Amino acid sequence: MSALSSQPPLSVIRPSRPPVAMAAPRTGGARHARPLGLYDTWWTLAGAAVALCAGWAASVWVSIHLQADASLHTVALFVHLASLVLGFGAVLVADYYGLLWITGRTTLREALGSASKLHLPIWAGLAGLVASGVFLHPNPSATPTAIKLGFVLVLSLNGLQAGLLNKHMARQPAGEPSPRLLAWGGATAMISQICWWGAVVIGFMNTTSHH
DSSP: OOOOOOSOOOOOOOOOOOOOOOOOOOOTTTSOOOOOOTTSSHHHHHHHHHHHHHHHHHHHHHHHHOOOOHHHHHHHHHHHHHHHHHHHHHHHHHHHHHHHHHTTSSOHHHHHHHHHTTHHHHHHHHHHHHHHHTTSOOOTTSHHHHHHHHHHHHHHHHHHHHHHHHHHHHTSOSSOOOHHHHHHHHHHHHHHHHHHHHHHHHHHHHHHHTO
């Protein structure tokens, strides 16, 4: 008898593919960092506040040294009143959304989303008040006018920090915000109402006293 072969049968062995080299992660040079936003740090916010104060001081200085004629004064007065309606009206609507949230008629996210859309008309109205007021011959030495100018400055700074408040509010979970944020929001709304109404009353008094 012939001996059985002890070797295994031949099999086809497919060569394995070489491993694919993984792409090296991009380093910091290829990845662009997000630009620093206004409300990312207290330093950027403080810088914006300093710029606002400088702009306010420059507008007061120009208003003292600039003498507009009667026609330009009339146009500036119209722009002043229109800016007041625009800015103050937007503030009232934004506070109304806050009242809806307090009374449970809307969610915090919906109230913040609606109020955020009013930032542009609020700032446009405030900027229009400052720009048109330069041509209205204000007298900063008069106590009511000085108070009104102070109200405008406080409104600008209050609106600046309100943006930071909205950012913190938006980070809150679906539940109630912290008592600190609620107190912060209440103080912001109160300062805003006092300054806007105060500016309206003083402006009305100054207008009626000239007739």
